[in-house]
Amino acid sequence: MFKVVHKDGDARLGIFETPTGRIETPSYVVVATNGYIRAIELDDIPKTQTQIVIANTYHLWRSLGDVGLNDFPGLHDFMEFGGLIMTDSGGFQVFSMGVARETGVGKVFSENPISPKDSSQVKITDSGVYFYEDGEEHYLDAEISIKIQEQLGADIIFAFDEPSSPLHDRAYTETAMKRTHAWALRSLEAKTSNQKIYGIIQGGHFRDLRKQSAEYIGSLPFDGFAIGGSFGNSFGGEKDNTLDEISWANPYLPENKPRHLLGIGRIEDIFEAIELGIDTMDCVIPTREARHGGIWSRYGRIDILKGIYQKDDSFLTENCECYICNEKGITKSALHSLFKEKKLEAGRLATIHNIYFFNDLLRQIREAIKQNRFKIFKKWYLN
Numbered sequence: 001m002f003k004v005v006h007k008d009g010d011a012r013l014g015i016f017e018t019p020t021g022r023i024e025t026p027s028y029v030v031v032a033t034n035g036y037i038r039a040i041e042l043d044d045i046p047k048t049q050t051q052i053v054i055a056n057t058y059h060l061w062r063s064l065g066d067v068g069l070n071d072f073p074g075l076h077d078f079m080e081f082g083g084l085i086m087t088d089s090g091g092f093q094v095f096s097m098g099v100a101r102e103t104g105v106g107k108v109f110s111e112n113p114i115s116p117k118d119s120s121q122v123k124i125t126d127s128g129v130y131f132y133e134d135g136e137e138h139y140l141d142a143e144i145s146i147k148i149q150e151q152l153g154a155d156i157i158f159a160f161d162e163p164s165s166p167l168h169d170r171a172y173t174e175t176a177m178k179r180t181h182a183w184a185l186r187s188l189e190a191k192t193s194n195q196k197i198y199g200i201i202q203g204g205h206f207r208d209l210r211k212q213s214a215e216y217i218g219s220l221p222f223d224g225f226a227i228g229g230s231f232g233n234s235f236g237g238e239k240d241n242t243l244d245e246i247s248w249a250n251p252y253l254p255e256n257k258p259r260h261l262l263g264i265g266r267i268e269d270i271f272e273a274i275e276l277g278i279d280t281m282d283c284v285i286p287t288r289e290a291r292h293g294g295i296w297s298r299y300g301r302i303d304i305l306k307g308i309y310q311k312d313d314s315f316l317t318e319n320c321e322c323y324i325c326n327e328k329g330i331t332k333s334a335l336h337s338l339f340k341e342k343k344l345e346a347g348r349l350a351t352i353h354n355i356y357f358f359n360d361l362l363r364q365i366r367e368a369i370k371q372n373r374f375k376i377f378k379k380w381y382l383n
């Protein structure tokens with residue numbers, strides 16, 4: 001399914017062979033939580049250079065229900081999308097509806113204030129997880145997650161896991177990691193389809209736990225691996241960079257299998273992750289920001305709602321070849337007006353541009369790796 005065809009330092013150029021063609025990595029994975037990319041239409045997807053999307057098992061399970069899942073045509077037909085499709089395992093909701101909700105702290109420590117928000121909606125046991133939503137209880141475990149992911153029919157599915165929070169101490173992080181390891185085995189055993197399955201490495205911000213997790217998960221017959229859980233905590237002073245967790249795990253993973261970074265994707269993170277040998281990463285940044293007027297340009301994120309863009313007739317970013325900039329000729333002032341008038345079209349145009357922008361950055365990164373100038377390109381781009 002996947003091979004590494006070239007390396008520039010630890011940065012890898014890889015190829016996924018799919019039924020509809022080849023997909024080069026590194027590649028950005030666009031989030032399609034409910035089986036669609038929010039704010040855009042199905043026939044907008046080809047305008048964005050999107051090669052890979054990830055849909056959310058928990059949300060699709062809740063919205064389709066057991067009956068809907070039985071009749072589900074599969075995500076490729078549902079999305080009319082011929083690229084690669086991934087589904088996560090529902091593990092992220094164990095975190096987002098649990099400890100993240102309870103503490104107000106997300107997976108990247110430095111970005112979030114510590115402020116308790118609400119009570120947890122999950123109860124975690126060794127066998128599985130109970131979710132409490134809308135007055136109902138829903139139970140998910142490794143076997144159920146795999147069955148749902150088989151019904152959803154993505155190309156790549158994930159083992160069920162328990163991500164830990166940056167606030168968890170070593171003892172709890174180890175408990176969650178061991179549960180994740182047990183659920184990894186159960187996920188492998190439960191799978192009856194020929195879909196590819198990734199194992200997830202946990203271990204939080206503890207170097208020895210990340211190593212242990214990568215050694216164990218890396219020894220299992222998974223088709224690929226994902227690095228999950230929390231990042232960016234400097235407890236213990238072992239870290240130089242936000243994503244050091246990747247460099248703690250990667251040496252213990254098989255070289256010839258794909259590596260995915262779960263839920264991380266700021267521009268600096270993309271470069272750092274790829275430099276450390278990550279092949280794909282998913283994040284809501286391009287799509288979520290777009291819906292709120294956050295536009296990505298060569299000089300960073302701009303807030304298109306700001307008054308200075310009211311009379312700015314330049315394009316969203318220079319030399320952008322996306323459908324919005326290049327074919328429709330939408331300028332900053334035009335998009336500013338659409339957002340001010342609260343037109344639905346505003347979110348659509350911004351989303352198409354942003355996804356194209358991120359995918360095009362990844363295309364440029366692949367070119368740089370091919371030409372052995374990744375580090376030079378990284379330095380120039382970030383400057």
Ligand SMILES: [Zn+2]
Nearest residue numbers: 320322325353
């Ligand atoms: Zn554009």
